[in-house]
Amino acid sequence: MKELINPKENIYFVISAFISILFYLVLVVSIVGIVYILILVLITWLAQGFLTAQIKANAVKISSKQFPDVYLAATKLAEKMEMKEMPDIYVMQAGGLLNAFATRFLSRDFVLIYSDVFELAYNAGGNALDFIICHELAHIGRRHIQNRWIVYPAFFIPFLGTAYSRACEYTCDNFGAHFVPKGCVEGLMMLSVGTKLYKDADVEEVVKQSMEGGMFLWLYEITSTHPILTKRIRAVKERQ
Ligand SMILES: [Zn+2]
Numbered sequence: 165m166k167e168l169i170n171p172k173e174n175i176y177f178v179i180s181a182f183i184s185i186l187f188y189l190v191l192v193v194s195i196v197g198i199v200y201i202l203i204l205v206l207i208t209w210l211a212q213g214f215l216t217a218q219i220k221a222n223a224v225k226i227s228s229k230q231f232p233d234v235y236l237a238a239t240k241l242a243e244k245m246e247m248k249e250m251p252d253i254y255v256m257q258a259g260g261l262l263n264a265f266a267t268r269f270l271s272r273d274f275v276l277i278y279s280d281v282f283e284l285a286y287n288a289g290g291n292a293l294d295f296i297i298c299h300e301l302a303h304i305g306r307r308h309i310q311n312r313w314i315v316y317p318a319f320f321i322p323f324l325g326t327a328y329s330r331a332c333e334y335t336c337d338n339f340g341a342h343f344v345p346k347g348c349v350e351g352l353m354m355l356s357v358g359t360k361l362y363k364d365a366d367v368e369e370v371v372k373q374s375m376e377g378g379m380f381l382w383l384y385e386i387t388s389t390h391p392i393l394t395k396r397i398r399a400v401k402e403r404q
Contacts, residue, residue: 165245168338169306176328177311180318187317208313216269219276223256231255237290238297244343245298247305251275253297255282262355264296266303268310275300284359291347292354295340299351302339308332329389337396341403348400356393367401374398 191197226235235253242250251266251273258278266275277296285293303309319325341348353362356370374394385392391399 165339165342168335168342170331170334170338173306173328173331173335176324176331177315180315180321180324180328183321183324184315184317212267212269215267216274219254219256219267219274223254223276226253226255231286233290234286234293234297237294238301241294241298241343242301245301245305245339247301249273251301251304253277255279262358264300266300266309268304273304273309275304280359281354284354285347285351288350291344292351293347295344295347295351298340298343299336302336303332305339306332306335308336323386326387326389330385330391333390333396334399337400338403341400345404348404349397352393352397352400356397367397370394371398371401 188201191201224230226238228235238253239250253275255277256279258280262278262281264275264277264281266273268274275297277293277300281296282293285291285296315325315328318328337348337352340351344351349367350362353365353367353370356362357365371394374392374397381392385395390396
């Protein structure tokens, strides 16, 4: 599975971790910095706790009795990806937003899928949904969430943290394209043009569109945590 890891991910991780360790060392040496670290840990812990509580309070947890086919597919994916533990997967209504993300609280991993993308991908036959789940499982399997604190200070260095984040996204797309080749383009096209038009959109035209350049497009990309969607679609298409 090593070949699925975007080479830039490891490079940017090492650079980011090095800068972050220096940053933490400066804070610890300055004594008062320890207080800042403790405040940051407390704020992060509270934010994650509330987010997890919001998920548990409002979302539906997938299980062997709740959307059992999705649960079975996710379990098989986690096995294939050699994950030690299956995270809890939830579905939540989010006012039409098309998104999914992984999070972690008290050593427990969670995947949250917004209901519009879940519903559409589910009705479309499962491949796109499996791709979306596989992408999020890859974030957990690659410890992107668990190791976030190691690279967090690097996000204050312009373009560095976002470059690392984009490399992580490409890695997770690679895992999705490898384990669910039939759902990767469909899954990303849904995120791009929405729940109805994705079937009619011409993927080859999107691939051509991804070749377009320009200063503002470049600036937009280097300041974003996610790669440009058209480029993600091209990348997974090339892996099919
Ligand atoms: Zn992602």
